Amino acid sequence: MPRKNTSIKTPPTTLNKPIQFNWRRHWSKNVAPYLNEEMVQLCLDMGMKQLDPNWQRGDAPCNLGAIGFNRIVKGKLYQPLNRCHDISFFAMAIGVLNYPDLEWRFVSGDRHTVPVGYDAEGNPRVVMDILLFDFHSAEQSIALAQEDFPKLKPSAKDRKSWDKCFATFIKMVVPALLMRAKELREGGDKEA
Numbered sequence: 001m002p003r004k005n006t007s008i009k010t011p012p013t014t015l016n017k018p019i020q021f022n023w024r025r026h027w028s029k030n031v032a033p034y035l036n037e038e039m040v041q042l043c044l045d046m047g048m049k050q051l052d053p054n055w056q057r058g059d060a061p062c063n064l065g066a067i068g069f070n071r072i073v074k075g076k077l078y079q080p081l082n083r084c085h086d087i088s089f090f091a092m093a094i095g096v097l098n099y100p101d102l103e104w105r106f107v108s109g110d111r112h113t114v115p116v117g118y119d120a121e122g123n124p125r126v127v128m129d130i131l132l133f134d135f136h137s138a139e140q141s142i143a144l145a146q147e148d149f150p151k152l153k154p155s156a157k158d159r160k161s162w163d164k165c166f167a168t169f170i171k172m173v174v175p176a177l178l179m180r181a182k183e184l185r186e187g188g189d190k191e192a
Helices: 023-034 038-051 084-098 138-146 156-185
Strands: 103-108 113-118 124-127
Touching: 023 084, 038 084, 038 156, 084 103, 084 113, 084 156, 103 138, 103 156, 113 138, 124 138
Parallel strands: none
Antiparallel strands: 103 113, 113 124
16 A cells, blocks of 8 residues: 655745656555556556557566666566656646646657646646656657658657647546545545
């Protein structure tokens, strides 16, 4: 059961720059406790099944992406390289559970997709870029996701499909994640 999360606070609105969530540094305390949450698993399954219909819960997401140079350790950093759209649902679930006071949106373009948490004034505060956090600042991840890149431009049909999927996730899944985050913050371990 996840413990009550009090270690990560919503960044103060006085900060001018958003933060890039450091997945490696925060994995043990702010990601791993949520891996057995049903909603988190559903978010991971949702993205990975879009990538591979044969996906089974417990499979390593990193096995579905491009080949990387990092050693694969079961239950550790889930990086399916070059599969940002697919892993973004999982990344957003972790973002919502850790920063429930922010408004969560997907920033998605021709080359990249990232979940971003915004403050009440509409300023980006947290970027959950599980694939590029080691190499990009929060601003760089957002810029990459907004970049027009004709060589990688999806078809209008694919773009519409992804946009619909992202919008449905925000409308249907994020509220359930917010309710779960509230339960966890109140110290309850009710089933998700």
